[in-house]
Amino acid sequence: xxxxxxxxxxxxxxxxxxxxxxxxxxxxxxxxxxxxxxxxxxxxxxxxxxxxxxxxxxxxxxxxxxxxxxxxxxxxxxxxxxxxxxxxxxxxxxxxxxxxxxxxxxxxxxxxxxxxxxxxxxxxxxxxxxxxxxxxxxxxxxxxxxxxxxxxxxxxxxxxxxxxxxxxxxxxxxxxxxxxxxxxxxxxxxxxxxxxxxxxxxxxxxxxxxxxxxxxxxxxxxxxxxxxxxxxxxxxxxxxxxxxxxxxxxxxxxxxxxxxxxxxxxxxxxxxxxxxxxxxxxxxxxxxxxxxxxxxxxxxxxxxxxxxxxxxxxxxxxxxxxxxxxxxxxxxxxxxxxxxxxxxxxxxxxxxxxxxxxxxxxxxxxxxxxxxxxxxxxxxxxxxxxxxxxxxxxxxxxxxxxxxxxxxxxxxxxxxxxxxxxxxxxxxxxxxxxxxxxxxxxxxxxxxxxxxxxxxxxxxxxxxxxxxxxxxxxxxxxxxxxxxxxxxxxxxxxxxxxxxxxxxxxxxxxxxxxxxxxxxxxxxxxxxxxxxxxxxxxxxxxxxxxxxxxxxxxxxxxxxxxxxxxxxxxxxxxxxxxxxxxxxxxxxxxxxxxxxxxxxxxxxxxxxxxxxxxxxxxxxxxxxxxxxxxxxxxxxxxxxxxxxxxxxxxxxxxxxxxxxxxxxxxxxxxxxxxxxxxxxxxxxxxxxxxxxxxxxxxxxxxxxxxxxxxxxxxxxxxxxxxxxxxxxxxxxxxxxxxxxxxxxxxxxxxxxxxxxxxxxxxxxxxxxxxxxxxxxxxxxxxxxxxxxxxxxxxxxx
Amino acid sequence: xxxxxxxxxxxxxxxxxxxxxxxxxxxxxxxxxxxxxxxxxxxxxxxxxxxxxxxxxxxxxxxxxxxxxxxxxxxxxxxxxxxxxxxxxxxxxxxxxxxxxxxxxxxxxxxxxxxxxxxxxxxxxxxxxxxxxxx
Numbered sequence: 001x002x003x004x005x006x007x008x009x010x011x012x013x014x015x016x017x018x019x020x021x022x023x024x025x026x027x028x029x030x031x032x033x034x035x036x037x038x039x040x041x042x043x044x045x046x047x048x049x050x051x052x053x054x055x056x057x058x059x060x061x062x063x064x065x066x067x068x069x070x071x072x073x074x075x076x077x078x079x080x081x082x083x084x085x086x087x088x089x090x091x092x093x094x095x096x097x098x099x100x101x102x103x104x105x106x107x108x109x110x111x112x113x114x115x116x117x118x119x120x121x122x123x124x125x126x127x128x129x130x131x132x133x134x135x136x137x138x139x140x141x142x143x144x145x146x147x148x149x150x151x152x153x154x155x156x157x158x159x160x161x162x163x164x165x166x167x168x169x170x171x172x173x174x175x176x177x178x179x180x181x182x183x184x185x186x187x188x189x190x191x192x193x194x195x196x197x198x199x200x201x202x203x204x205x206x207x208x209x210x211x212x213x214x215x216x217x218x219x220x221x222x223x224x225x226x227x228x229x230x231x232x233x234x235x236x237x238x239x240x241x242x243x244x245x246x247x248x249x250x251x252x253x254x255x256x257x258x259x260x261x262x263x264x265x266x267x268x269x270x271x272x273x274x275x276x277x278x279x280x281x282x283x284x285x286x287x288x289x290x291x292x293x294x295x296x297x298x299x300x301x302x303x304x305x306x307x308x309x310x311x312x313x314x315x316x317x318x319x320x321x322x323x324x325x326x327x328x329x330x331x332x333x334x335x336x337x338x339x340x341x342x343x344x345x346x347x348x349x350x351x352x353x354x355x356x357x358x359x360x361x362x363x364x365x366x367x368x369x370x371x372x373x374x375x376x377x378x379x380x381x382x383x384x385x386x387x388x389x390x391x392x393x394x395x396x397x398x399x400x401x402x403x404x405x406x407x408x409x410x411x412x413x414x415x416x417x418x419x420x421x422x423x424x425x426x427x428x429x430x431x432x433x434x435x436x437x438x439x440x441x442x443x444x445x446x447x448x449x450x451x452x453x454x455x456x457x458x459x460x461x462x463x464x465x466x467x468x469x470x471x472x473x474x475x476x477x478x479x480x481x482x483x484x485x486x487x488x489x490x491x492x493x494x495x496x497x498x499x500x501x502x503x504x505x506x507x508x509x510x511x512x513x514x515x516x517x518x519x520x521x522x523x524x525x526x527x528x529x530x531x532x533x534x535x536x537x538x539x540x541x542x543x544x545x546x547x548x549x550x551x552x553x554x555x556x557x558x559x560x561x562x563x564x565x566x567x568x569x570x571x572x573x574x575x576x577x578x579x580x581x582x583x584x585x586x587x588x589x590x591x592x593x594x595x596x597x598x599x600x601x602x603x604x605x606x607x608x609x610x611x612x613x614x615x616x617x618x619x620x621x622x623x624x625x626x627x628x629x630x631x632x633x634x635x636x637x638x639x640x641x642x643x644x645x646x647x648x649x650x651x652x653x654x655x656x657x658x659x660x661x662x663x664x665x666x667x668x669x670x671x672x673x674x675x676x677x678x679x680x681x682x683x684x685x686x687x688x689x690x691x692x693x694x695x696x697x698x699x700x701x702x703x704x705x706x707x708x709x710x711x712x713x714x715x716x717x718x719x720x721x722x723x724x725x726x727x728x729x730x731x732x733x734x735x736x737x738x739x740x741x742x743x744x745x746x747x748x749x750x751x752x753x754x755x756x757x758x759x760x761x762x763x764x765x766x767x768x769x770x771x772x773x774x775x776x777x778x779x780x781x782x783x784x785x786x787x788x789x790x791x792x793x794x795x796x797x
Numbered sequence: 798x799x800x801x802x803x804x805x806x807x808x809x810x811x812x813x814x815x816x817x818x819x820x821x822x823x824x825x826x827x828x829x830x831x832x833x834x835x836x837x838x839x840x841x842x843x844x845x846x847x848x849x850x851x852x853x854x855x856x857x858x859x860x861x862x863x864x865x866x867x868x869x870x871x872x873x874x875x876x877x878x879x880x881x882x883x884x885x886x887x888x889x890x891x892x893x894x895x896x897x898x899x900x901x902x903x904x905x906x907x908x909x910x911x912x913x914x915x916x917x918x919x920x921x922x923x924x925x926x927x928x929x930x931x932x
Contacts, residue, residue, distance in 0.1 A: 056818060096804065096814050119815065165858035175858055183813040332904060596834035601815070601822040 009430040023197055024049060024057040024123070025604045026316030026692055028242070030201035030706050034139060034148050034250070036208045037260060037272040037490055038066065038534030041135045041150070041373045047120055048128045055368045056099070056599040060187040061606075062151040063114035065425040068537035074120075074586050076129040077594035083108070083584040085576060087569065091583035095121065098587030102594045104130060105591040109583040111184040114541065115154070115398050115420045122599050123177075136530075136577065138535035140425070143276040143488055145207060145251035149421045151605040152199050152242040156189055156617045158297060158365035159394040160332075164617060171605065173616030174544070175415070175609075176394055185603055191614040193607025198239035201246060204232045208274065209256035217439045218247040219419065227270055243607030244715030247439050253546070257488070259520055269522035271497035272532040273503060276488045279516070282510035283485050287322030289341055290315075291374040294359065297331040298616045299392045302359035303440050304415045308388040309356050311413060311438075315386065316352055317685035318452055319344040327352050328375045329365035330370030335577030341377055346689055350707045353686065361616075365393045368402050368549075375406035384433065384456045385410045386450075391420035391427075400427050400545050409433040409482075416440065419611045432480070434487045440611040446724040452483035453727060460507035465491055468504055470520060472496030477539050492535045495733030498522045505578070536575025543568050544580050643698040654769030682772075684709055685728050692735035696774070703739045704774040706732050707782060711766040719759035729756055748779060750785040762789055800830065800837040810846045817846070825863055826850055884910050887917040 026048050030039035049055045055250055063069075072083045083106070086094065091107060098105035098121070105121040123129055140147040156174055163175040172189040189197060205214055210228040214223065220236040233248060255276035264270055292312055296305060312327075318324055321441060323344045327337035337355040342348045356399070367389065374385045386412055393399065400423075403410055412424040414437030421437055428435035434454060440449045460483040467473040475493045483489045492501065500521040507514055547564050565581055572582035608614050687709070689695055694709050696702035710732045718725035736749050755762065761787035769778050807814045820826040828846050829836035845866075852862045880896040892913070894906050 056815070056822075058815075058819075092813070099814075100803070110849065112908040163853065163856055165860050167858075167860045172860060173860065175853070178853075187813075252883065325903060333907075363893045594833070596836050597832070598818065598836060603819075611886050 006425075016794050023195075024051075024055055024602050025197050027200070027758070028152070029237075030150060030246070031171045032135075032203050033204045033530075034146075034203055034248070035260065035530070035534075036139070036141055036146055036256065036274055037256075037492070037531070038136065038138045038207070038535065038537070039064075039148060039203075040530050041203075042135065042197075043133045043135060045131045045133065046128065047123055047131070048287065049123045049125055051125055051600060054102075054122045054124055054597055054599040056119065056600065057123060057604060058185050058602040059120075059604040060154065060185055061116055061118070062154045062420070063110070063116060063135070063422055063695070064137040064150050065140070065422045066534075066538040066541045067135055067422065068137075068540045068575075069108055069110065069116065069133040069584055070136055070533060070577055070586055072106065072108060072131050073131040074104070074129060074131050074588060075588075076104070076127060076588075078588065079588050081586045081588045085572065085578060085582050085584055088581060091585040092516040093586045094587060094716060095119070099599070101589075102597055104129065104588040104590055106586045106588075107583060108133065108578065108585075110544075110578055110580050111393055112181055112580075113157075113420075115184055117185055121537045122593075122597075134464070136426070136533045138534070138538055138541075140489055141274065141276065141490060143255040143486055145212075145249070147437070148203075148205075148246075148248040148250070150201075151248040151421075152240075152246055153193075153391065153609055154187055154393045155416070155420065155609050155612065155720065156186075156299070156518075157392040157394045158299065158367070159258060161660075162394065166618050170614070170615065171607070174617075180395065188603055188605040189375065189608050189614070189618070190461055191603045191608055191618075193241040196241055196605060196607055199242050200235045200239055200552035201359040202232065203248070204230065205248070205250050206230050207250050207252050207256065207260050208260075209252035209254055212253045213249075214250050214251075214253045214476035217249060217441050218244055221248075222580065232762075241607055243610045245421070245530050245609075255488070259518065260527060260531060261520060262525030262531060263498060263522065264528040264532040267497055268338040268528075268532070268637060269497055269499060270528045270535065271491075271493055271495070271520055271522060272531055273491040273518055273520065274536075275483075275491075275505065275516075275518070277483050277485045278458050280483050280489075280507055281514065283454075283457045284461050284510055285320075285455065287320070287324070288377060289324045289326075289381055290319075290452075290456055291326035291328060291341070291377050291385050292316075293370050293374045293385055293387045293389075294327070294329045294356075294368070295331075295365060295387070295389035295772045296329045296359050296361050296498075297392075298362055299365065299390055299612055300415070302613055303393075303611045304357070304390055305361040307438065307440070307444040308413075309359060310442045311388055311415075311444045312356055312684060313353060314445040314448050314724075315452040316349055316687065318449055319349070320727070320731065321690040323381065324381075324487070325352070325381075326374065327355060328370055328373050328377075329355075330366060330373070331361075332366045332369075333363065334366070334369050334373045336373060336377070339377075341381060344690060349686065355377075365389075367391075367393050368399045368508050371399070371403050371410065372406065375403075375408045378408050383408070386413065386452060386455055386478070387411065387424075387427075388413045388415060388440035389424070390414065390612075391424045392416070393420070393423075396420065397545055397547055398426075398432055399423075403427060403431050411435065411451060413438065413451055414442070416658055417611045421710060423540070426541065429480070430542075430545060432482055441512070441726075449724040449727070450486055454486050457485075458482035459485050460509055462488070462506075463489065464506040464509045466504045466506075467493070467501060468517075469501030470495045471499050472601040473501065473503075476535070477542055492531075492538070494532070494535075495522055498524060533575060533577065534620070536571065538578050540568065540571050540577055540579045543571065547580060553699075566645075651680045684712055684767075685725060688728060688731060692731035692733075693739065694732075699739055700745070701739070701774060703736060703741055703745065704776075704778055705770060706736055708766045708770040708774055708778065709763065710736070710752055710756060711762055711768065711782070714756060714759075714761040715764075715766060717761075720756050722759070732756075743785075745779060748783050748786065751790070752782065755786075755789070760789060762786065798803060800839060801842075806838045806842055806846075810843060812846050812850075817842075820846075820859075821851065823859060823863060824858060825866060882915075886910055886914040887921065890917060894928075 027046045029044040095105045095107040107119045166205050167173045170191040174186050214231050216222045221233050222236045223233050225231045258275050259273050261271035296493045324341040326341050329335050337352050410431040411433040412428045412435035414424045424435050436451045465475050473495045479491045503518040568579045568581040572579045578584050693702045694705035696705050713725045713729050717723050720729050882894045882896045884892045
């Protein structure tokens with residue numbers, strides 16, 4: 001008998017119970033190269049069977065944003081075979097025939113929502129096989145860097161017709177209706193991820209401009225800068241567990257504008273042009289109409305809903321007079337603060353805060369209904385939707401289709417450790433908006449305000465792109481029609497070969513038509529092949545988001561769907577990338593293959609995302625949705641097995657426990673204190689009256705309170721032009737400039753205003769002074785502070 | 798007596814081969830009639846697949862179906878409680894709705910109840926009007 005790892009006692013065990021685990025997939029290792037316009041990844045899956053008979057292993061994972069599978073190589077003892085790209089039907093047939101003959105067969109097939117099933121059939125007892133899978137994907141590009149996200153787990157998501165339950169204690173299962181989703185198999189979700197397959201990564205990052213920092217809010221990472229513009233990132237620990245997405249945050253010293261270009265293998269030219277938003281001009285300050293759509297479904301319960309509420313409050317506080325807003329919260333019901341848009345008055349903002357205070361997380365995620373209610377509010381008026389959600393829904397293509405039909409821009413703020421980045425990026429882009437996402441360990445108010453600042457006020461409208469002197473040039477996919485501050489414009493295109501020419505970009509800013517010219521030169525750089533693939537993956541995911549299955553409605557819809565499928569097939573063939581219509585398959589004939597033996601089919605489990613409560617999906621009375629799709633009996637009792645009951649007892653009060661701590665003046669500050677500070681800032685921001693000043697009995701008291709509030713924001717690092725609270729700083733400054741004061745007070749106020757302009761700060765406990773109620777001595781305290789700061793700087797008034 | 802290959806069974810029932818293997822591995826379907834190359838499937842497999850589809854349409858998960866197929870007997874002792882909403886749709890009418898039904902079902906029920914409540918209100922209004930008129 002062979003000395004197996006199990007026999008030697010090295011087999012993986014579940015940490016909580018010590019129970020031995022039989023892992024068909026042992027590890028997942030991610031490597032690759034991240035560019036400003038996308039990434040080229042290779043994922044190594046190592047499979048090993050400890051079963052007594054052959055197995056068929058299904059690993060189910062979610063694609064990152066704008067992603068497509070390119071190919072895989074399956075290797076084992078004495079073989080290494082590359083996949084072939086075939087229409088889905090043929091690929092499945094090839095896989096089944098290979099399996100029937102007893103060969104090692106591997107199939108990678110993409111389903112709805114960008115879910116991939118990697119199926120490996122006839123893995124023999126004791127055999128080790130690796131699958132190296134190449135993936136092309138997009139990144140979230142900002143003016144000052146980028147965010148990269150890779151799903152190591154798949155978030156359990158909501159669908160009204162999904163069947164949900166626990167297969168075993170602590171192991172959840174979701175089954176999707178076959179008529180809509182085909183034979184996709186979802187992973188099993190383990191409440192305890194400690195015994196699951198190991199994950200690790202090593203990635204190189206090239207950001208164009210000089211790198212300021214590379215870090216990860218999700219994982220402990222080791223970063224090495226190879227030169228100013230290139231770095232490598234790897235997992236700092238030996239191994240980690242699949243219970244959250246990998247998020248990399250790359251910041252550059254300055255906004256990068258540039259052209260990436262090169263030739264592909266067929267000798268065609270490919271380019272990507274990045275133009276940061278400040279190049280398009282200033283943002284207008286015209287009033288806007290915004291409807292906040294807040295996801296309060298059960299999957300948001302715990303940390304995510306708390307984050308979303310805080311983000312919402314921070315944004316409400318940043319509204320300016322003249323702005324109008326709406327506020328909608330949805331689960332499987334839609335509730336609105338008011339049925340129509342309201343003015344941004346103090347009264348309405350207080351009402352909205354009260355409404356938010358009553359929001360807690362509960363039912364299913366009927367995202368489409370929430371968006372529809374918001375679109376109705378904006379109908380005839382125009383405006384933008386700001387959606388705050390974890391995006392954890394299945395059947396996202398239908399939601400995107402309905403959102404596009406409503407014709408309203410949607411901006412998305414994704415929240416959570418495994419938010420559906422791919423879906424939210426598509427939803428925003430297809431409706432003409434922008435998206436950002438936050439992880440549970442980040443300050444939510446900063447991200448929300450950054451995004452909110454851009455909403456409703458594009459720096460460029462009606463963007464047009466023309467080419468000049470680039471033979472055979474084609475701009476594809478169609479560039480965004482609007483540009484929002486913070487997010488650069490990216491233009492992809494191709495040419496006949498190594499040529500040079502110009503791109504002419506035109507746009508409207510503040511009612512004025514403007515234009516710029518960008519020289520493009522295609523050299524012989526090998527980057528061209530990568531650019532070609534990244535562009536192909538982007539085109540494929542755009543078209544995938546437009547397919548629906550089965551086509552709803554009449555013959556016209558069905559014809560349209562057939563055209564989309566045809567288009568996807570052509571894109572797959574042209575770019576050599578898999579899609580919903582084309583799958584990857586490899587069959588390996590090994591010596592001694594026995595035909596006809598039926599392998600045992602197993603599904604690889606993944607961990608519950610760390611901030612999603614297991615109970616919210618898989619508990620008997622789950623707050624997200626119930627297993628039972630239809631009540632069979634009008635009166636009856638749900639059946640609950642003994643294991644299920646035991647499971648309920650064990651997992652009832654599992655809550656998200658943040659690990660990270662912040663060190664502050666030699667004293668440990670817990671996340672809760674950190675949160676308290678966020679709340680404090682948000683409270684302060686909310687208190688600002690529509691005219692920009694703080695409330696108070698008379699002008700003098702208001703001015704003093706406003707000065708103290710301004711000093712609080714400055715102490716926090718915001719200035720007139722930067723920081724998450726720059727809008728609040730600006731409003732306080734404009735109030736202070738116009739309020740009537742005596743000569744001394746005016747001098748003090750002007751000193752603080754000057755400080756705000758320069759981004760300075762005064763040491764002092766301004767928050768406490770403000771809280772105690774501003775007293776006339778505060779003027780002296782500020783004057784003292786200014787005098788000291790003036791000595792240092794020399795020239796304060 | 799017809800014997801089918803896995804591919805034929807898949808084609809006739811519309812259930813893909815991989816799914817059939819998955820069901821066998823989970824004990825929802827009996828293993829094939831013979832081992833090795835001569836493996837084949839009979840009418841009992843077809844019937845079992847149809848039964849699984851029926852139960853799935855009722856909202857049962859595969860784990861629940863497996864338990865049911867295994868003929869798990871109803872347990873002794875106190876039955877498990879189930880939550881119900883009570884909607885007082887009129888002063889003299891209360892409707893009970895199972896709280897753990899699927900959201901789309903609850904939505905349907907809520908809409909029907911809104912209708913019902915509205916109808917009962919108009920009836921009541923008319924009655925009161927009649928009474929007023931009768932005075």
